[in-house]
Amino acid sequence: MEQVIFTERANQIVRKDGAVDFTIACNRDSLAGAVSQRACVFCGSRVVLYPIADALHLVHGPIGCAAYTWDIRGALSSGPELHRLSFSTDLKEKDVIFGGEKKLYQALTELIARHKPSAAFVYSTCIVGIIGDDLNAVAKRVEAEQGIPVIPVASEGFKGNKREGYHAACKALSKLVGRGDVSAVSPLSVNILGDFNLAGEIWIIKDYYQRMGVEVVATLTGDGRVADIEKAHGAALNVVQCSGATQDLAVMMQETYGTPFIRASYFGIEDMSQALYDVAKFFAEKDPGIMDRAKALVRDELSMLYPKLQEYKKDLKGKKAAVYVGGAFKAFSLVKSFRHLGMDVVVVGSQTGTEEDYKELAAITDEGTIIVDDANPLELSAFIKEKDVDIFVGGVKERPIAFKLGVGFCDHNHERKEALEGFAGMLNFAREVHATVMSPVWRFTPRRSGKAASAATSCTSPERPCDCAEVK
Amino acid sequence: MKDGSPFVSTTNACKLCTPLGACLAFKGIEGCVPFLHGSQGCATYMRRYIISHFREPVDIASSALGEKNAIYGGGANLKKGLLNVMDKYGAKAIGLATTCLTETIGDDVKMILSEFRSEFGDLSLPAILPVSTPSYSGTHMDGFTGALRAAVDVLAGEEKTPAVNVLSGFVSPEDIRHLKTICRAFCLPATILPDYSDTLDGGAWEEYEKISPGGTPIAAIRAMGGAPASLEFGRTLDPARTAGGLLEERFGVKRLGLGLPIGLRETDAFMAALEELSGRCLPRALGAERARLVDALVDGHKYVAGKRCLIYGEEDLAVGLASFAAEIGLVPVLVASGGSSGRLTSAVAAVSGDILREQPQVASGVDFYEIADKAKTLAPDLILGNSKGYRVLAKELNVPLVRVGFPIHDRFGASRVIHLGYRGAQSLFDRVANALIEKKQADSDIGYGYI
Numbered sequence: 001m002e003q004v005i006f007t008e009r010a011n012q013i014v015r016k017d018g019a020v021d022f023t024i025a026c027n028r029d030s031l032a033g034a035v036s037q038r039a040c041v042f043c044g045s046r047v048v049l050y051p052i053a054d055a056l057h058l059v060h061g062p063i064g065c066a067a068y069t070w071d072i073r074g075a076l077s078s079g080p081e082l083h084r085l086s087f088s089t090d091l092k093e094k095d096v097i098f099g100g101e102k103k104l105y106q107a108l109t110e111l112i113a114r115h116k117p118s119a120a121f122v123y124s125t126c127i128v129g130i131i132g133d134d135l136n137a138v139a140k141r142v143e144a145e146q147g148i149p150v151i152p153v154a155s156e157g158f159k160g161n162k163r164e165g166y167h168a169a170c171k172a173l174s175k176l177v178g179r180g181d182v183s184a185v186s187p188l189s190v191n192i193l194g195d196f197n198l199a200g201e202i203w204i205i206k207d208y209y210q211r212m213g214v215e216v217v218a219t220l221t222g223d224g225r226v227a228d229i230e231k232a233h234g235a236a237l238n239v240v241q242c243s244g245a246t247q248d249l250a251v252m253m254q255e256t257y258g259t260p261f262i263r264a265s266y267f268g269i270e271d272m273s274q275a276l277y278d279v280a281k282f283f284a285e286k287d288p289g290i291m292d293r294a295k296a297l298v299r300d301e302l303s304m305l306y307p308k309l310q311e312y313k314k315d316l317k318g319k320k321a322a323v324y325v326g327g328a329f330k331a332f333s334l335v336k337s338f339r340h341l342g343m344d345v346v347v348v349g350s351q352t353g354t355e356e357d358y359k360e361l362a363a364i365t366d367e368g369t370i371i372v373d374d375a376n377p378l379e380l381s382a383f384i385k386e387k388d389v390d391i392f393v394g395g396v397k398e399r400p401i402a403f404k405l406g407v408g409f410c411d412h413n414h415e416r417k418e419a420l421e422g423f424a425g426m427l428n429f430a431r432e433v434h435a436t437v438m439s440p441v442w443r444f445t446p447r448r449s450g451k452a453a454s455a456a457t458s459c460t461s462p463e464r465p466c467d468c469a470e471v472k
Numbered sequence: 473m474k475d476g477s478p479f480v481s482t483t484n485a486c487k488l489c490t491p492l493g494a495c496l497a498f499k500g501i502e503g504c505v506p507f508l509h510g511s512q513g514c515a516t517y518m519r520r521y522i523i524s525h526f527r528e529p530v531d532i533a534s535s536a537l538g539e540k541n542a543i544y545g546g547g548a549n550l551k552k553g554l555l556n557v558m559d560k561y562g563a564k565a566i567g568l569a570t571t572c573l574t575e576t577i578g579d580d581v582k583m584i585l586s587e588f589r590s591e592f593g594d595l596s597l598p599a600i601l602p603v604s605t606p607s608y609s610g611t612h613m614d615g616f617t618g619a620l621r622a623a624v625d626v627l628a629g630e631e632k633t634p635a636v637n638v639l640s641g642f643v644s645p646e647d648i649r650h651l652k653t654i655c656r657a658f659c660l661p662a663t664i665l666p667d668y669s670d671t672l673d674g675g676a677w678e679e680y681e682k683i684s685p686g687g688t689p690i691a692a693i694r695a696m697g698g699a700p701a702s703l704e705f706g707r708t709l710d711p712a713r714t715a716g717g718l719l720e721e722r723f724g725v726k727r728l729g730l731g732l733p734i735g736l737r738e739t740d741a742f743m744a745a746l747e748e749l750s751g752r753c754l755p756r757a758l759g760a761e762r763a764r765l766v767d768a769l770v771d772g773h774k775y776v777a778g779k780r781c782l783i784y785g786e787e788d789l790a791v792g793l794a795s796f797a798a799e800i801g802l803v804p805v806l807v808a809s810g811g812s813s814g815r816l817t818s819a820v821a822a823v824s825g826d827i828l829r830e831q832p833q834v835a836s837g838v839d840f841y842e843i844a845d846k847a848k849t850l851a852p853d854l855i856l857g858n859s860k861g862y863r864v865l866a867k868e869l870n871v872p873l874v875r876v877g878f879p880i881h882d883r884f885g886a887s888r889v890i891h892l893g894y895r896g897a898q899s900l901f902d903r904v905a906n907a908l909i910e911k912k913q914a915d916s917d918i919g920y921g922y923i
């Protein structure tokens with residue numbers, strides 16, 4: 001059943017075979033005509049910067065780019081919610097011909113007057129890259145006139161995929177960092193990077209750090225505030241989650257301010273605990289009691305979580321999962337989380353993983369697991385069938401593929417409404433997996449019942465015609 | 473450009489971009505894969521947006537242009553992409569829409585396609601339906617209408633058919649199914665274009681279907697030039713830009729322009745046209761639906777009487793809703809749309825002028841910020857529109873929102889919302905009355921057990 005659908009993509013798909021050295025092609029441009037699940041540079045920048053709740057996010061371009069990103073992500077704010085509005089310069093034909101700088105200037109000026117944001121981000125879209133508006137000049141002028149940071153984001157969509165967008169966003173963020181006064185910041189302090197506070201997740205993580213006695217200076221960018229980000233260089237450590245999104249910022253801050261960083265994942269039991277231990281280890285010299293506090297915290301949380309997980313595991317043992325997510329780092333945690341539920345991940349892939357990411361995935365998965373870079377609906381559906389999985393973890397674009405084929409689904413993307421991070425999140429994850437995998441509805445779907453449920457199929461039994469038109 | 477608005481920026485758009493509409497229309501053609509000539513992002517965003525409403529697979533291919541193509545032209549990628557879609561999807565037709573990027577760099581799609589045809593003429597090529605859809609002029613409705621005109625332009629011929637053309641506009645899959653039932657009741661063969669009633673609201677599958685089954689058959693579109701007549705819904709349409717207009721210009725197929733049959737009177741007009749075309753009188757089942765509707769309007773009129781309602785959405789939908797609102801006794805206070813055909817005001821007046829004492833405010837080319845701004849002083853009791861107005865209008869004003877049209881991203885069953893015909897009007901009326909009742913019940917401390 002190992003058919004190759006797009007020959008050009010053959011080396012972006014690997015079946016794990018321990019006897020052979022692992023290689024995979026990745027970080028390529030998407031193939032023309034294949035329906036890639038990827039987005040664009042702009043999307044990457046938007047994802048990273050969007051949760052900054054007291055900033056104005058103005059999309060400079062035609063209306064679609066802004067309309068499709070209006071309040072679509074569950075990034076929560078504990079205060080202002082300016083990020084949930086969608087601002088666009090809504091470029092028209094004449095702007096495309098004569099340039100959009102004047103319109104951009106007016107738009108920024110009127111929106112800043114109306115909403116009094118703490119900063120403004122201006123995103124470039126594809127056609128802005130073509131018509132050649134000078135965003136820097138406009139931003140500088142408005143910044144001088146309005147007295148708030150106005151930061152252009154070089155996110156022209158065609159310049160690559162989401163990764164380049166992350167980079168552009170990090171560059172934009174680095175222009176905010178360093179502006180604030182850090183004299184009051186504790187020596188036991190961190191910034192949380194690469195978490196977007198979906199369904200309030202960053203509040204869970206922040207609470208853990210605070211219980212350990214660590215001050216959180218800035219959250220980047222979930223529940224983010226401009227003033228906190230301006231003080232971020234005062235923190236002793238950057239804790240960076242996710243493979244790509246904010247790593248570049250951590251590197252920039254290390255170069256400019258000497259702030260060290262560690263990587264972390266807050267999904268699943270091992271990775272969550274490890275993150276807390278790593279932070280504790282970092283501060284152990286300054287505060288010898290911190291490791292004990294971290295351990296106690298993990299113990300408390302686990303003693304509540306464990307028995308409940310066992311209940312779910314009873315039902316889920318031996319079931320199979322397919323995982324297709326944006327960044328590969330999330331995939332690592334998911335492979336481990338499924339193990340806790342007694343399940344195996346048999347297909348795993350990402351939109352933007354790197355060679356090392358895929359090597360690491362190959363190392364932690366079982367023989368025969370399909371590992372894929374930048375997949376498309378035809379491939380994903382073929383893998384689901386080949387491996388006969390019970391659940392598919394992905395985003396909204398993957399959901400109908402799973403459901404059409406009679407497979408359970410868990411939304412692990414930016415639109416999720418359930419917190420999946422932390423120990424509490426692991427329980428939510430287990431509950432969600434259980435709810436979908438164990439649903440009685442699968443037995444009625446054609447894949448399981450062997451019966452085509454589609455009314456579109458024509459009459460199969462001439463003796464018992466299904467339509468009166470067929471009665472002679 | 474916006475009626476009386478000093479703002480240059482758009483906040484919370486009440487419209488979508490042109491190619492999205494084109495993709496939706498192409499989904500209603502059998503064996504057709506929508507294809508966007510542009511960068512990858514646009515296609516992915518539109519897919520996500522459409523999927524969240526219909527909850528069905530929506531594959532939209534893209535020529536996935538990168539930086540080099542943006543500078544040197546996207547012809548090579550477009551050809552490669554077309555070949556891939558032909559080969560992997562086995563498409564019978566490819567609906568090819570441009571995007572802002574390829575329009576701006578000035579890719580000559582016509583020329584690229586003629587090169588493509590001469591280079592690969594030896595292969596059996598699908599029908600390629602090209603439509604120009606720069607988003608910086610127009611909205612998704614222009615893309616929708618343009619795509620249908622493109623399809624007819626490429627495919628339609630003169631071969632005679634008894635089937636009447638029904639160009640039903642941007643309606644729900646349930647609406648399309650209902651239109652089929654109606655035509656069948658009149659024993660009137662009909663070609664409904666586009667027909668995404670199965671492709672965007674289909675059954676469960678055994679095997680992954682590369683192209684969702686269903687859609688207006690290509691052979692039927694080929695015969696549209698030989699049809700006895702076309703019914704085209706939408707009072708704000710300009711026939712010079714529609715499929716129905718083209719069929720009339722080129723093949724002399726008589727075009728009957730009607731409003732979307734929303735509510736009693738617009739449906740009556742539709743039925744009258746069908747009676748004329750079929751030579752039959754109103755079928756009994758439909759007559760019974762009409763009778764029940766009128767009875768319900770009487771039974772429920774007090775719940776809705778004089779309630780102020782705010783309407784927004786695509787222009788033709790908004791006109792239909794305004795007509796319906798007026799005839800059931802609601803008072804439309806604002807009819808708003810992100811579209812700007814220039815015909816909204818006159819269309820609203822035409823459908824409600826003889827009922828309403830005072831014409832509602834009509835706003836075209838507006839965004840939700842402006843609608844919300846106006847709403848503050850208009851104090852509506854009820855809102856009719858898509859789900860995008862939930863947070864910024866309905867929640868803000870604490871007023872019920874009856875969800876209609878597209879998108880409905882925050883409720884289940886969007887594909888099965890029915891707007892058209894007597895049955896659609898019945899459903900809308902029940903929902904409107906219940907929304908008002910529910911609000912009254914919820915706001916009262918008494919805990920009314922009957923209302």
Ligand code: SF4
Nearest residue numbers: 064065489514572607
């Ligand atoms: S660039 Fe144009 S076509 Fe693409 S999403 Fe933006 S508005 Fe739509």
Ligand code: SF4
Nearest residue numbers: 040065126157513514
């Ligand atoms: S136009 Fe460019 S920036 Fe906008 S959505 Fe499309 S690819 Fe992304």
